Amino acid sequence: MLGRLYENQECSAARALELVGERWSLLILRDAMFRNYTRFLQFQKSLGIAPNILAKRLEDFVAAGLMEHRQPGISGGQADYLLTQKGLELKAVIMTLTAWGDKWVRPGPIVFRNGADDQPIELQLRLADGNTPVDVADVVARRR
């Protein structure tokens, strides 16, 4: 988490980076989203991240509403960290990062599929009111 460093940056991308701009955050979320990891030790083993840093990230995710912390039941066991809808919807960010890395760095080992029928999925840039594809070079930002 970056705290209030972007306070003078009013745009939503900056606000989103406040929550997930830290170096490990998106990789922890990736493992939660796409590997269904929920346990501290799963994240730690996957990422090789220092326990104190991982603990802080998970705690920050809970505070930011990206995850829920489910305490272990009376039968014992570890606490779970479960993505909320808010956290889950960061999938699109992971997907665009992955698509870019596949194209411009090198093809990675992962493809995204529709869970129900295993068909390939894409994030497509289109006019909002129709099906017309838009080239990334043509996208401009305007004041709302």
Place this chain on the structure above:
Amino acid sequence: MLGRLYENQECSAARALELVGERWSLLILRDAMFRNYTRFLQFQKSLGIAPNILAKRLEDFVAAGLMEHRQPGISGGQADYLLTQKGLELKAVIMTLTAWGDKWVRPGPIVFRNGADDQPIELQLRLADGNTPVDVADVVARRR
């Protein structure tokens, strides 16, 4: 830039984060993409970033092929930092971060439009071979 910290992370999202995972990187790229900034002082003024950090980021972007460094001509003036196609295509990452921040943090001041006709633009999740929309909850990751 994060250097080789993610070496054991083979996925493309991790590779992309190696290049743009640092806290300021995506905001510098945002200003280059959507405000058409090319000058050192433009970025510095916009972000309030320390000059030595900004200089390092721009240098790293050039080294990573995200920007080209155009030297000033014999008439003088400042050097320009121009996005390459590789850098430009990170627009989709900024757009998904912005859409998420608009929805889950608060609506920001920016909307994305098609430059030619000013129509609203969206990144839509669809089956790759057709027009069927896909819900983000249904997306799974598979080994290629």
